[in-house]
Amino acid sequence: xxxxxxxxxxxxxxxxxxxxxxxxxxxxxxxxxxxxxxxxxxxxxxxxxxxxxxxxxxxxxxxxxxxxxxxxxxxxxxxxxxxxxxxxxxxxxxxxxxxxxxxxxxxxxxxxxxxxxxxxxxxxxxxxxxxxxxxxxxxxxxxxxxxxxxxxxxxxxxxxxxxxxxxxxxxxxxxxxxxxxxxxxxxxxxxxxxxxxxxxxxxxxxxxxxxxxxxxxxxxxxxxxxxxxxxxxxxxxxxxxxxxxxxxxxxxxxxxxxxxxxxx
Amino acid sequence: xxxxxxxxxxxxxxxxxxxxxxxxxxxxxxxxxxxxxxxxxxxxxxxxxxxxxxxxxxxxxxxxxxxxxxxxxxxxxxxxxxxxxxxxxxxxxxxxxxxxxxxxxxxxxxxxxxxxxxxxxxxxxxxxxxxxxxxxxxxxxxxxxxxxxxxxxxxxxxxxxxxxxxxxxxxxxxxxxxxxxxx
Amino acid sequence: xxxxxxxxxxxxxxxxxxxxxxxxxxxxxxxxxxxxxxxxxxxxxxxxxxxxxxxxxxxxxxxxxxxxxxxxxxxxxxxxxxxxxxxxxxxxxxxxxxxxxxxxxxxxxxxxxxxxxxxxxxxxxxxxxxxxxxxxxxxxxxxxxxxxxxxxxxxxxxxxxxxxxxxxxxxxxxxxxxxxxxxxxxxxxxxxxxxxxxxxxxxxxxxxxxxxxxxxxxxxxxxxxxxxxxxxxxxxxxxxxxxxxxxxxxxxxxxxxxxxxxxxxxxxxxxxxxxxxxxxxxxxxxxxxxxxxxxxxxxxxxxxxxxxxxxxxxxxxxxxxxxxxxxxxxxxxxxxxxxxxxxxxxxxxxxxxxxxxxxxxxxxxxxxxxxxxxxxxxxxxxxxxxxxxxxxxxxxxxxxxxxxxxxxxxxxxxxxxxxxxxxxxxxxxxxxxxxxxxxxxxxxxxxxxxxxxxxxxxxxxxxxxxxxxxxxxxxxxxxxxxxxxxxxxxxxxxxxxxxxxxxxxxxxxxxxxxxxxxxxxxxx
Numbered sequence: 024x025x026x027x028x029x030x031x032x033x034x035x036x037x038x039x040x041x042x043x044x045x046x047x048x049x050x051x052x053x054x055x056x057x058x059x060x061x062x063x064x065x066x067x068x069x070x071x072x073x074x075x076x077x078x079x080x081x082x083x084x085x086x087x088x089x090x091x092x093x094x095x096x097x098x099x100x101x102x103x104x105x106x107x108x109x110x111x112x113x114x115x116x117x118x119x120x121x122x123x124x125x126x127x128x129x130x131x132x133x134x135x136x137x138x139x140x141x142x143x144x145x146x147x148x149x150x151x152x153x154x155x156x157x158x159x160x161x162x163x164x165x166x167x168x169x170x171x172x173x174x175x176x177x178x179x180x181x182x183x184x185x186x187x188x189x190x191x192x193x194x195x196x197x198x199x200x201x202x203x204x205x206x207x208x209x210x211x212x213x214x215x216x217x218x219x220x221x222x223x224x225x226x227x228x229x230x231x232x233x234x235x236x237x238x239x240x241x242x243x244x245x246x247x248x249x250x251x252x253x254x255x256x257x258x259x260x261x262x263x264x265x266x267x268x269x270x271x272x273x274x275x276x277x278x279x280x281x282x283x284x285x286x287x
Numbered sequence: 288x289x290x291x292x293x294x295x296x297x298x299x300x301x302x303x304x305x306x307x308x309x310x311x312x313x314x315x316x317x318x319x320x321x322x323x324x325x326x327x328x329x330x331x332x333x334x335x336x337x338x339x340x341x342x343x344x345x346x347x348x349x350x351x352x353x354x355x356x357x358x359x360x361x362x363x364x365x366x367x368x369x370x371x372x373x374x375x376x377x378x379x380x381x382x383x384x385x386x387x388x389x390x391x392x393x394x395x396x397x398x399x400x401x402x403x404x405x406x407x408x409x410x411x412x413x414x415x416x417x418x419x420x421x422x423x424x425x426x427x428x429x430x431x432x433x434x435x436x437x438x439x440x441x442x443x444x445x446x447x448x449x450x451x452x453x454x455x456x457x458x459x460x461x462x463x464x465x466x467x468x469x470x
Numbered sequence: 471x472x473x474x475x476x477x478x479x480x481x482x483x484x485x486x487x488x489x490x491x492x493x494x495x496x497x498x499x500x501x502x503x504x505x506x507x508x509x510x511x512x513x514x515x516x517x518x519x520x521x522x523x524x525x526x527x528x529x530x531x532x533x534x535x536x537x538x539x540x541x542x543x544x545x546x547x548x549x550x551x552x553x554x555x556x557x558x559x560x561x562x563x564x565x566x567x568x569x570x571x572x573x574x575x576x577x578x579x580x581x582x583x584x585x586x587x588x589x590x591x592x593x594x595x596x597x598x599x600x601x602x603x604x605x606x607x608x609x610x611x612x613x614x615x616x617x618x619x620x621x622x623x624x625x626x627x628x629x630x631x632x633x634x635x636x637x638x639x640x641x642x643x644x645x646x647x648x649x650x651x652x653x654x655x656x657x658x659x660x661x662x663x664x665x666x667x668x669x670x671x672x673x674x675x676x677x678x679x680x681x682x683x684x685x686x687x688x689x690x691x692x693x694x695x696x697x698x699x700x701x702x703x704x705x706x707x708x709x710x711x712x713x714x715x716x717x718x719x720x721x722x723x724x725x726x727x728x729x730x731x732x733x734x735x736x737x738x739x740x741x742x743x744x745x746x747x748x749x750x751x752x753x754x755x756x757x758x759x760x761x762x763x764x765x766x767x768x769x770x771x772x773x774x775x776x777x778x779x780x781x782x783x784x785x786x787x788x789x790x791x792x793x794x795x796x797x798x799x800x801x802x803x804x805x806x807x808x809x810x811x812x813x814x815x816x817x818x819x820x821x822x823x824x825x826x827x828x829x830x831x832x833x834x835x836x837x838x839x840x841x842x843x844x845x846x847x848x849x850x851x852x853x854x855x856x857x858x859x860x861x862x863x864x865x866x867x868x869x870x871x872x873x874x875x876x877x878x879x880x881x882x883x884x885x886x887x888x889x890x891x892x893x894x895x896x897x898x899x900x901x902x903x904x905x906x907x908x909x910x911x912x913x914x915x916x917x918x919x920x921x922x923x924x925x926x927x928x929x930x931x932x933x934x935x936x937x938x939x940x941x942x943x944x945x946x947x948x949x950x951x952x953x954x955x956x957x958x959x960x961x962x963x964x965x966x967x968x969x970x971x972x973x974x975x976x977x978x979x980x981x982x983x984x985x986x987x988x989x990x991x992x993x994x
Contacts, residue, residue: 042930044915047847055847062844069834077827079805084823089745089812096810099747108802109795116791119841124784126843131780133402134443141352154350154368172531172923180530180926187529187925205401205448206777207354211617212710214775214850218916223846225776227711228356228616229704231399231450232777245925249775249850249918251610253617254537257921292577295648303640303678310686310716314701317712356705397704403779454705 048219051240051265055221057126065119130222133235136203140196144206144213144226144248147255151194154205158278164258165189172258187260188245194263197271198238206232211253217246217261225250238265334417335410335435342376343438348446353382359455360388361422366429374436377412382430382451386422394420395456396430401448408437409447419456492587495579496984497564498881503586504561505874509950511553511593516943518546523905523939526932531923539922540608541600547611548628551728552635553593555862558870559731560585560642563670565881567646569975569982570664572655572991577648585642592634599624610920612717613688615702615710619695626696629688636681643677646670655974657993661755664973665748668755669734672762673727679766680723687716711776718769726765729829729861730758732869733800736822738973739876740804743819744811745970750803757796757803764793774845783842790840794833801830816968817891821872824864824899832860835910850920853913859906864899871898871949878956879963883981886956894952897945904938 049059087093143150148163164172168187171178180186196202206215206226215234216223224234238244248259266274349372351365362385372378386392396416400406411417415430422428436447485493494500521542525533534542564582568575576582599606607628609618618625650671654663663671691713693699700706702713741748748754770778770786778786804826813819835857839845848854879885908931917928924932963980974993978986 042927043911044927045911047844047914048916054843058844058847061841062838062847065838065841065844069837073830073834076801076805076830080808080823080826083805083808083811084813084815087744087809087811087813089814093810093812095745095812097746098749098810099807100750100752104806105750105753105799105803109799112795112798116794120788120791123787123841123843127783127787128780130843130846131783134445136446139350139448143354145358152352154352157368174531174533174535176530178530185925187923205352205450207399207450207452209354210357211620212614216850216918218847221846223775223849227776229397229399229452229454230709230711230777231352231401231448233401233448246916247918247921251540251614251617251920253620254535254540254608256540257536257918257923289652291652292648295577295651296644299644299647299678303644303682306679307682307686310683310719311690313683313686313716313719314690314712317709317715395705397707403777452704454703456705 050219050221051238051242051244052219052221052236053239054130054236055219057130058221061123061126064122068115068119133203133233136201136235138197138200139203139205140194141205141207142215142226144208144210144215144252144259146210146253147248147259149215149259149261150209151192153275156275156279158275158282160192160278162190162192162194162261164260165191168260169258185245187258188247188262190260190262193243194261195271195274196236196238196263196265197268198241198265200268200271201235201237204234204236206234212250213248213252213259214250215246215261216249217244217263219244220246220263223249238263241265241267331411334414335412340375340377340435341438343374345374345440346371347374347436347440347444348372349436350446350448351380351382352448352450354450354452356452356454359394359453360392361385361394361453361455362387363451363453372436374440375438377433377435379431379433382415382432383427384420384422384430384453385427386424389424391424391457392422392455393457394422394453396420396451396453399450399452401450402444405441405444405447408440409449410435410437416451493583495575495583497568497575497579497582498982498984500576500582500586501561501563501565502881504557504564507586507589508554508556508558508561508870509953511549511557513946513950514597515546515549515554516946518542518549520939520943522546523936525922526924527936528933529924529926529929534922536922537605537608540610540920541606543920544607544610545597545600548596548607548632549593550862551611551724552632553589555728555866555870556635556639557589559670559673559728559866560639562731562735562870562873562877563642563646565877566666566975567649567670568653569978569986570667570973571650571653571658572974572987572993573649573653574985574988576645577653578645581641582645585638585645588634588638592631592638595627595634596631599627602627612721613691613713614717615691615694615713618691619702626692629692632688633685636685639677639681643674643681646674647678650674655987655990655993661752662993665737665751665754666731666734669730669737669758672758673730676723676727676730676762676765680720680727683716684720684724687713687720690716711773714773714776715770718772719766721772722769723762723765725858725861726761728866729869730762732825732866733758735869735873735876736804736825737800739818739822739872740807740826742876742968742970742972743816743822744808744813746807746811748803749806749809750799753799754803757799760796761793764789764796768793771840771845774842775849787840787842791837794837794840797833801826801833814969816875816888817886817895818872818876818968820892820895821868821875824895825868825872828864828868828899828902829861832857832865835860848913850918851913852909852917852919855919856906856909856913859909863906864902874953876968877975878953879967880975880978880980880982882956883962883979884956884959885961885963885967886952890948890952890955894945894948897948898942901938901941901945905935905942906938908932908935908938 139154141152150161152159171180171183208226208228213226220236222234224232244263246261349370353363355361355363366381398416400409411434413433602623604622606624690701700708702708702710768790771790912928912931966976
């Protein structure tokens with residue numbers, strides 16, 4: 024039964040934070056959906072090719088064996104056949120390349136973004152700056168996870184909520200808004216990745232990279248650093264909360280008021 | 288050892304030496320490739336000399352941002368966070384750099400532009416990034432940037448982001464000496 | 471292995487005991503040295519893998535601190551790539567190339583000895599860094615700056631070790647090319663060479679092209695750290711991404727270096743046990759050469775998330791997809807060799823068939839990784855780890871094991887225990903899949919690479935993978951037992967051990983004389 028569930032789960036999109044998860048999430052942005060579609064397309068094509076090739080091998084193993092008296096044939100070359108199985112795969116590849124190239128052009132188009140979020144990777148936390156709204160803060164792994172993850176902490180991590188995927192300061196973003204995310208780093212190369220938002224880019228010290236997201240559904244989305252950056256690479260989570268535009272503007276005002284209050 | 292053998296060794300040894308030097312050749316080749324194509328968000332590293340100002344009807348938004356590298360004791364901010372500029376016209380803006388320590392520091396800025404395909408059109412006439420800056424203890428300096436957006440800027444671009452990362456280059460062996468990798 | 475060969479030798483001043491092995495210039499002895507060395511390194515690299523899998527068995531940190539975990543992942547890769555897989559293939563090359571082309575030995579026998587003996591020194595130095603105060607290297611085997619520049623006394627020692635590995639490989643490759651091009655028996659023209667020779671010839675060219683580039687890249691790291699250069703630091707006008715370009719310009723041909731000799735082994739074994747000639751010999755040669763050439767123009771597919779311009783992403787996506795064509799041709803040719811053959815399934819054949827199926831699965835995940843829009847979700851996750859372990863373990867490693875089972879009776883004159891061999895095969899194959907298949911799932915579900923601990927939703931498949939890893943590791947002890955048992959055997963093997971085997975090595979006795987083909991044979 025479990026095997027069937029696994030197969031069914033593979034052929035269907037994932038549910039957030041389910042155990043035994045076997046597939047990529049469809050996610051909540053145009054880019055995550057594109058990634059999922061290309062992924063599934065290539066996957067299905069390779070499954071078909073696999074069935075054909077391994078099927079031929081299985082047939083051969085059963086029927087072309089010495090123990091049932093099979094005699095070896097003498098053929099050992101055929102230019103015609105070589106051409107066929109060079110050209111047909113090439114055509115299949117062209118068939119894959121076209122949608123993939125179209126998808127890629129779309130994913131790399133950062134024009135017409137409404138707000139800009141600058142993300143700076145540190146060893147071992149993230150800094151977020153909302154450039155238009157002048158909001159800025161650091162975000163690191165929350166205390167509960169951080170305590171539990173220490174070697175021989177004695178804490179049962181299964182009891183920690185969102186273990187290793189919880190932070191002290193959440194990134195709040197508006198839905199249905201094209202957001203340009205700028206990436207850089209303070210010290211070494213990091214990478215910012217939230218699977219359900221699609222897209223992943225390296226955060227490189229001295230350089231700026233960009234990525235765009237347009238979050239279609241409100242909710243909480245979790246990710247983490249995706250480039251080895253030292254001993255606590257595994258402990259730099261990312262939590263994004265997507266809310267309506269009105270909620271977002273309320274949140275921004277609160278952040279700005281807090282900043283003014285702090286500076287007094 | 289016969290002639291053919293000798294020839295084989297000779298050629299293979301030359302090939303090996305060539306491939307080693309090729310890896311060093313990749314260094315300037317990489318820079319040339321990036322400069323010619325504007326890839327990697329690299330803008331001009333040295334001053335652009337002759338500039339003909341031919342202001343156009345077109346306006347683009349430039350956002351300015353800053354990062355301090357390796358948690359150096361600097362405060363480094365753009366004075367203008369955003370400018371609406373006319374393509375083909377020369378502009379001047381400033382960044383401030385404060386040395387928050389009680390020793391003289393040297394600092395070097397590294398610029399980066401996105402979208403990277405537009406980097407080659409962001410031409411810097413005078414830039415504090417062309418040379419190393421010296422800042423005294425607790426001193427604040429105003430660092431000038433004079434630039435022009437080239438008329439050849441791609442039609443679809445409406446916004447550019449210019450980012451500077453400021454590095455503490457006081458000691459030559461400049462990397463963060465804290466041993467962050469091991470424990 | 472030792473006593474029979476010594477009896478047949480009539481050198482007057484040949485040393486025995488330890489000195490024999492230190493000073494030998496005989497390709498058979500040196501092949502043996504490489505193979506035993508690689509087996510030892512395989513167990514060391516395997517032990518490191520088991521530390522990793524033991525820690526990853528459950529969420530939470532139970533065994534090691536994160537810094538040490540990173541040392542394990544870094545050294546596991548360096549040991550397996552440079553200490554296990556590459557030397558094993560060089561061992562097969564040393565034993566087989568002179569025998570298959572009818573040559574008395576390699577072109578430069580003394581250089582051959584040095585090429586081997588560099589390795590134990592280099593690896594002792596590299597592994598000793600684990601005992602340094604700051605520990606061993608922990609920035610990943612890919613050594614990306616700025617992280618790799620951040621410190622640790624181990625760094626210069628690791629860089630020197632890698633230089634030595636490279637030197638050993640380059641000298642070995644020169645030797646191999648010189649031997650193959652100049653010492654073939656009369657009548658053996660290039661398109662009559664055994665396919666294993668072709669794959670090693672092409673691999674040797676790749677080695678000479680790629681290893682010096684790695685040498686350049688790591689020297690740049692060294693001077694950036696100690697001598698004030700700034701190849702990779704933005705403050706000095708350098709670029710960390712340039713390292714990645716230089717490294718992967720080496721790195722991609724490197725992975726073909728790791729697989730092409732395995733292709734040669736499989737192309738030898740499948741025809742032998744199908745009792746049918748290899749289908750499309752010429753095609754196989756051209757396909758191998760195409761793969762080698764293409765391998766130089768795909769490197770940036772390891773770097774799709776660095777912020778490459780669109781044109782670059784498209785170019786590298788297309789060239790990477792293109793490699794699937796000659797690789798597919800090879801797979802189809804192997805299947806066509808099996809087709810309408812008369813197959814038996816001794817241990818070498820079992821490993822060879824498993825290679826075709828499982829390497830192809832690795833190829834499929836490779837094709838998926840080539841698609842940039844999807845790669846943004848795969849990059850730096852366990853999906854990549856699954857991919858490269860499928861092509862390296864049931865790929866390269868199975869190729870080596872198949873070659874060892876196939877040629878061991880020839881080298882030693884003793885037959886291995888076929889029942890035990892089959893058990894070793896089935897255990898290995900089952901556990902290899904149990905270990906690496908679940909990694910596809912956790913990667914897709916969002917688990918990044920190189921982390922010592924993970925969120926709870928990844929726990930179940932990680933537990934399965936860890937169980938598989940321990941099973942796989944224990945099964946290789948069985949392999950060691952089989953090897954030792956074979957050496958103790960009394961039963962001698964035939965000259966032509968396998969009914970369907972073809973090639974000059976099968977015209978010699980098992981074991982062959984210490985010096986064989988002192989007079990070149992005639993080839994039709």
